[in-house]
Amino acid sequence: MLxxxxxxxxxxxxxxxxxxGPALGRLVRxxxxxxxxxxxxxxxxxxxxxxxxxxxDGRASLRTWVYRVAHNVAVTHVLKSAxxxxxxxxxxxxxxxxxxxxxxxxxxxxxxAVARLATLVRQLRPGDRQVILLxxxxxxxxxxxxxxxxxxxxxxxxxxxxxRVLQGALARGSEDHAAR
Amino acid sequence: MPHDDDDLxxxxxxxPAAGSVSLDELxxxxxxxxxRVKVRNGAEYVAAAFVVVAFxxxxxxxxxxxVRASSWLxxxxxxxxxxxxxxxxxxxxxxxxxxxxxxxxxxxxxxxxxxxxxxxxxxxxYVGPFVVPMVLFxxxxxxxxxxxxxxxxxxxxLARPLFVSLLVFAAxxxxxxxxxxxxxxxxxxxxxxxxxx
Numbered sequence: 539m540l541x542x543x544x545x546x547x548x549x550x551x552x553x554x555x556x557x558x559g560p561a562l563g564r565l566v567r568x569x570x571x572x573x574x575x576x577x578x579x580x581x582x583x584x585x586x587x588x589x590x591x592x593x594x595d596g597r598a599s600l601r602t603w604v605y606r607v608a609h610n611v612a613v614t615h616v617l618k619s620a621x622x623x624x625x626x627x628x629x630x631x632x633x634x635x636x637x638x639x640x641x642x643x644x645x646x647x648x649x650x651a652v653a654r655l656a657t658l659v660r661q662l663r664p665g666d667r668q669v670i671l672l673x674x675x676x677x678x679x680x681x682x683x684x685x686x687x688x689x690x691x692x693x694x695x696x697x698x699x700x701x702r703v704l705q706g707a708l709a710r711g712s713e714d715h716a717a718r
Numbered sequence: 719m720p721h722d723d724d725d726l727x728x729x730x731x732x733x734p735a736a737g738s739v740s741l742d743e744l745x746x747x748x749x750x751x752x753x754r755v756k757v758r759n760g761a762e763y764v765a766a767a768f769v770v771v772a773f774x775x776x777x778x779x780x781x782x783x784x785v786r787a788s789s790w791l792x793x794x795x796x797x798x799x800x801x802x803x804x805x806x807x808x809x810x811x812x813x814x815x816x817x818x819x820x821x822x823x824x825x826x827x828x829x830x831x832x833x834x835x836x837x838x839x840x841x842x843x844y845v846g847p848f849v850v851p852m853v854l855f856x857x858x859x860x861x862x863x864x865x866x867x868x869x870x871x872x873x874x875x876l877a878r879p880l881f882v883s884l885l886v887f888a889a890x891x892x893x894x895x896x897x898x899x900x901x902x903x904x905x906x907x908x909x910x911x912x913x914x915x
Binding site: 547577580585589602607611652673685705 | 748907
């Protein structure tokens with residue numbers, strides 16, 4: 539039942555993999571903590587790009603398409619996994635409160651600031667997570683809004699609130715580690 | 719520590735990528751996925767075909783009118799279940815993978831709702847159509863074994879096999895309805911995620 543010849547590489551896939559590979563490799567850290575599962579998710583994203591690129595119709599930019607596919611796959615991955623318990627993820631308000639209170643939920647033992655940042659991001663609900671991950675990759679509010687399918691004002695508000703909380707939490711985390 | 723926007727972005731972008739993906743790995747996954755879909759679709763038809771062939775044989779060859787009638791009813795019930803699964807159980811056409819997250823979530827939720835509704839009504843369309851043929855089949859077989867037997871004797875003969883069969887049907891119905899209940903929690907979680915966008 540297996541095909542004798544390997545499936546052909548879809549047009550543009552090689553370019554997409556080269557141009558966006560590193561960013562996609564970082565994106566999976568925002569959705570999975572375990573390295574093996576990160577790798578698994580990364581393969582799922584690349585497979586989705588492989589399968590969907592032939593249907594890309596150019597209505598959105600290729601970059602928007604790539605990031606939408608990646609985040610859709612990652613969010614589905616999180617929601618389908620019983621391990622992730624979507625009901626435990628925090629809305630922005632609870633995330634802000636928890637960080638202000640120095641909530642143990644958000645306390646991380648990791649010395650590595652990048653790892654702490656990823657851990658904090660993974661507490662967020664999928665929609666907010668997508669927004670902040672796009673921001674961290676360097677996109678502006680208009681671009682984030684287009685990719686996430688929300689208004690630029692909504693994107694700007696979310697970015698502002700989450701960014702402020704992340705910076706505060708990271709600063710507090712550094713002080714804790716320095717004091718030890 | 720990051721004090722401003724650039725620092726936070728620089729910090730994130732300094733993270734090493736979680737590995738890379740080779741073409742060979744992708745091709746393997748693509749083949750595996752296609753195979754899984756083919757096997758899943760094929761299994762449904764193979765099971766139905768088996769039931770249809772077996773009961774058509776009884777329908778044509780059995781000496782008893784009751785067994786023949788119940789066999790035809792079983793064939794019809796199987797055809798109905800297959801039709802129902804094709805009409806209401808096939809996956810919804812997916813949105814483009816590159817659709818905004820809200821659309822993707824709405825599709826995912828609609829798929830789960832469809833699946834839940836199908837499971838919840840399984841006692842009617844999946845189990846129900848087989849009850850009458852099953853009862854008729856067992857009554858006919860009992861009458862064949864003990865022609866002219868008093869009603870009480872017949873009932874004693876039928877009690878156990880009927881009870882076991884109805885218990886199996888009840889268990890199947892229960893398991894399907896319970897699975898539907900589990901999907902309710904997932905649907906609700908998805909709704910909350912979508913409301914957050």
